[in-house]
Amino acid sequence: MWRPQRRWHALAVDVLLVVPATLDALLNFPPPRDWHFWVSLGAAGVLLLRRRFPRTVLLLTLPGLYAGSAMIASMVAAYTVSRTSRPVWQKTVATLAVVVGSFIPWPISDFAKESISDITQHLIYAAMLGTGPVILGLLAQTRLDLSARVAELAVLRDHERALYAKTVVAEERARIAREMHDVVSHQAGLIAVQAGALQVTTKDPQTRETAATLRGLAVATLEELRSMILVLRAAGAGPTELVPQPRLADLPRLVAAAEVDATLRIEGLAERPLPEPVERAAYRTVQEALTNVRKHAPGAPTEIAVRIEPDCLLVTVRNAAPCGSTAAPELPGGQHGLVGLRERASLLSGRITAETQEDGGFAVHLWLPLAELTASQLPAAMPSQ
Secondary structure (H helix, E strand, O other): OEEEHHHHHHHHHHHHHHHHHHHHHHHHHOOOHHHHHHHHHHHHHHHOOOOOOHHHHHHHHHHHHHHOOHHHHHHHHHHHHHOOOOOHHHHHHHHHHHHHHOOOOOOOHHHHOOOOOHHHHHHHHHHHHHHHHHHHHHHHHHHHHHHHHHHHHHHHHHHHHHHHHHHHHHHHHHHHHHHHHHHHHHHHHHHHHHHHHHHHHHHOEEEEEEEEHHHHHHHHHHHHHHHHHHHOOOOOOOOOOOOOOOOOHHHHOOOOOOOOOEEEEEEEEOOOOOOHHOOOOHHHHHHHHHEEEEEEEOOOOEEEEEEEOOOOOEEHHHHHHHHOOOOOOOOOOOOOHHHHHHHHHHOOOEEEEEOOOOOOOOOEEEEOOOOOOHHOOOOOOOOOO
């Protein structure tokens, strides 16, 4: 809408400029009027075309200036030429044309009737009348150029800030990757080695089974750490080949190895293929919830429900109140697990809630949107397990 309004505003300004230029001709040539008046009046009328043809309009106003009294029309035309991106020499010629036209009387023979003082005063007035509009036009054009330059610099500044932010993030990710590789991976590797040695040397079957479980968990942790390190180090470098990421099909194995009294139900369109990020987010949510159950409510019965709807995926992990007879282990925790899950869900346009239940338990609810299935895309059956 602003463009039509801008055109109407420009037309209104041009009409307002024609009015004083017309009055200039009317007041300087009272009746009876000759061709000098009509030349001056024509110079006022052509101002309506000054924005489209600035140099032509200036040339058409000069006859009215030299032979008539079209002073205002010529000044407006010179101002318009100076507002354009024309070469400097054209603006200089426009200035000299208006100065000369303002200075030379019509007819030229009137010079002989004037004194040196009058000629000097007329030259000063002509110089001011000719250079004033051009200087104003140059100032206005300079202001526009500066505004455009400032806007361009603002865009460049925002672009540089974005690049700097990306650089900082990349450096931080590289630092985290180094820390994970040098510290966490090293310690997890030691756990796997010690557990393997215990599995081989112990004679107690229960101890051997526990050592095998610990070794398996440590190895799985190392694999996931390697994947995360690859992601962190490849930030900004495009897609990277990673080891297979956990999916919904891996949930039964996760629940079985969690050492938690948990039951798993997968309902709805269980055979529907889901995007890998969605399945990975669901897996990580269940994994984090089971970890929190082991840390804060050991021995509490836990229910895990995964329901796949046509338009969304619902994951609920609910545990009962902590069992008083089982002491919670003193494990380190930075309160970052749920924060990370919320960020993961937000990236997928989903949401996650975690709240304490009335019976003293705790529940985690994850909702992730899915593309709506058409009738032809729906599976023939809706199995549950």
